[in-house]
Amino acid sequence: MSDWFKSLEGVLAQLWQGLEQGVADRSAPARHVTFATINGEGWPEARTVVLRAAIRDRAVLEVHTDIFSAKVASLSVRPCAELHVWDSETKLQTRARCTVAIAHGEAVAETWAKVPDPGRQSYGITPPPGHPIATALAYEKCPVLDSFAVLTCQIERLDAVYLGAQHRRAVFIRGDNWAGQWCAP
Ligand SMILES: Cc1cc2nc3c(=O)[nH]c(=O)nc-3n(C[C@H](O)[C@H](O)[C@H](O)COP(=O)(O)O)c2cc1C
DSSP states (O other): OTGGGGGGGHHHHHHHHHHHHHHHHHGGGGGGEEEEEETTTEEEEEEEEEEEEEEGGTTTHHHHHEESSSHHHHHHHHOOOEEEEEETTTEEEEEEEEEEEEGGGGGGGGHHHTTTHHHHHHSSSESTTTOOSSSSOEEEOOOOGGGGEEEEEEEEEEEEEEEEEEEEEEEEEGGTTTTOOEEEO
């Protein structure tokens, strides 16, 4: 779509197209998104994750992780996150403010069954992620369903910044059915 940045609907459509591409295409900018949370002490925490699903009609994004990771502990206290992506091709920054539901165990067995073996290696480690170890490789990977968690991120607010010749910014809110509002960039 040319000149997509000139209308609110165009920006919203471009933003979702970018997220959907991230799920489908390993080399797309939104494949690896920054996932930010707030820990129990109020510190922000940002890390890279793979975007596993982007469902526009439900305004949902999905991320997979280790249930014993720090981000899950943080989300258990404050179920809020922001996902961020910068697409240098389209010159579009997307930020998605979300409330996050953590699912694990039998509830995610079907999803786990579809995770290929190399991918499974990321979920399940002894000692748990972030635990101090005596030497760099003093850990074992032990991928099991019990370590796997699916983070379902319900988007509440989208903030898009377009850095073309003229900068534009638009904010979309779930509560007003994504009507959109231009903002000063
Ligand atoms: C390219 C890349 C992709 C990553 N994908 C994921 C992912 O999908 N899920 C995940 O939990 N961690 C992923 N990680 C690791 C996280 O960035 C992070 O180091 C790890 O989850 C521990 O974070 P935490 O201690 O803040 O929970 C990825 C790291 C990189 C560099």
